[in-house]
Amino acid sequence: MTRFAGKVAVVTGGGTGIGRATCLTLANEGADIVVVSNVAAQAETVAREVASLGRTGVAKVVDVTDIEAVNALARDVDAQFGRADILVTCAGVMGARKLLTQTSAEEWRDTLEVNLNATFYCIKAFLPGMLARDVGRIITLSSASGKLPAALNGDYAASKHGVIGLTKTLALELGILEKHGVTANAICPGPIDTPMMDAITDHLAPAAKMGREDFRRVAVAKNAQRRLLDPEEVAHMVAYLASDQARGVTGQAMNVCGGLVLS
Numbered sequence: 406m407t408r409f410a411g412k413v414a415v416v417t418g419g420g421t422g423i424g425r426a427t428c429l430t431l432a433n434e435g436a437d438i439v440v441v442s443n444v445a446a447q448a449e450t451v452a453r454e455v456a457s458l459g460r461t462g463v464a465k466v467v468d469v470t471d472i473e474a475v476n477a478l479a480r481d482v483d484a485q486f487g488r489a490d491i492l493v494t495c496a497g498v499m500g501a502r503k504l505l506t507q508t509s510a511e512e513w514r515d516t517l518e519v520n521l522n523a524t525f526y527c528i529k530a531f532l533p534g535m536l537a538r539d540v541g542r543i544i545t546l547s548s549a550s551g552k553l554p555a556a557l558n559g560d561y562a563a564s565k566h567g568v569i570g571l572t573k574t575l576a577l578e579l580g581i582l583e584k585h586g587v588t589a590n591a592i593c594p595g596p597i598d599t600p601m602m603d604a605i606t607d608h609l610a611p612a613a614k615m616g617r618e619d620f621r622r623v624a625v626a627k628n629a630q631r632r633l634l635d636p637e638e639v640a641h642m643v644a645y646l647a648s649d650q651a652r653g654v655t656g657q658a659m660n661v662c663g664g665l666v667l668s
C-alpha cells in the first residue's frame with residue numbers, strides 16, 4: 406500500500422522504539438520522514454533506514470523542550486518540503502517512578518516538560534501550516550497511564566492524562582475553526598517492548614527484588630493478552646490515524662494495549 410505517497414511526516418522521538426517503528430511504517434507506505442531526536446546518532450541511523458526504503462529521510466537533532474529549536478524545526482521542514490502533513494509526537498520520558506511524596510518539584514517539572522509541554526510546543530509550531538492548507542494529521546502519544554491512575558508513576562500519569570486533554574481540546578477547536586481536513590488523536594499504548602520498557606525494568610526490577618523476565622511478566626499481568634506488544638503494533642495505529650481512511654476520526658484516545666484498558 407502507498408497510503409502516504411507525497412506526504413511528509415515529522416516524528417519526534419523518532420530515533421528509537423515507537424517513534425522509529427512509526428518512521429519506518431510510514432516510509433514503507435510512501436511518506437518522506439523527518440526523524441526528530443535529541444540523540445544525533447539515533448536520528449541519523451533511522452534516517453538512513455528510511456532512505457533504504459526509497460524515501461527521503463532527514464535527521465533533525467532537536468530537544469523538543471526547547472521552544473525556539475522546535476519553531477526552527479518547523480521553519481526548516483517548511484523550507485525543505487513546503488509542508489508537514491503528519492506530526493507524530495513520540496518524544497517522551499518515563500518519569501521519576503517514585504511515590505508522589507518522594508517526587509521532587511524538579512522531577513515533576515522535567516517529566517511534564519517533555520511529555521506534555523513539548524507536545525504543545527510541537528503542535529503550536531506545526532499547526533499553522535496545516536490550518537493554512539486544511540490538511541493535517543496530529544497524532545500524540547499518551548499512554549494507558551493517560552486513562553488509569555498509576556501509583557509510583559504520578560508525574561508520568563499526570564503528563565499522559567494531560568496529553569489526552571490537550572489532544573481532545575485541539576480536535577474540538579479544529580471543529581470550531583472549520584478545519585475538517587486536520588484531525589487530532591492520541592494513542593494510549595500499554596506496555597510496549599521498547600528502550601523505555603528496558604529502562605523501566607532496569608530501574609524497578611532490582612527494587613522489587615525481581616529478575617528482568619519476572620518483572621516483565623508482572624508488567625503485563627493486567628492486560629488481557631498478558632504480553633508486551635511490539636512497537637510496530639502501535640505504529641500501525643499511527644498509520645491508520647494518519648491515513649485518509651481515518652479522516653472522520655478525531656478527538657479520540659485509541660488504546661493499543663493488549664486489553665489493559667477496556668474503555
Ligand SMILES: NC(=O)c1ccc[n+]([C@@H]2O[C@H](COP(=O)([O-])OP(=O)(O)OC[C@H]3O[C@@H](n4cnc5c(N)ncnc54)[C@H](O)[C@@H]3O)[C@@H](O)[C@H]2O)c1
Pocket residue numbers: 417418419420421422423424441442443444467468469470494495496497498519546547548549593594595596597598599600601602636
Ligand atoms: N514503551 C511503552 O511501554 C510505552 C507505553 C505507553 C506510552 N509510551 C509512550 O510512547 C512514546 C515513545 O516511547 P518509547 O516506548 O518508544 O520509548 P523510547 O525511550 O524508545 O522513545 C522515546 C524517545 O524520545 C526521545 N526523547 C526524549 N526526550 C527528548 C527530548 N527532550 N527531545 C527530543 N527527543 C526526546 C528519546 O531520545 C527517545 O528516542 C513516549 O511518549 C512514551 O511515553 C510508551
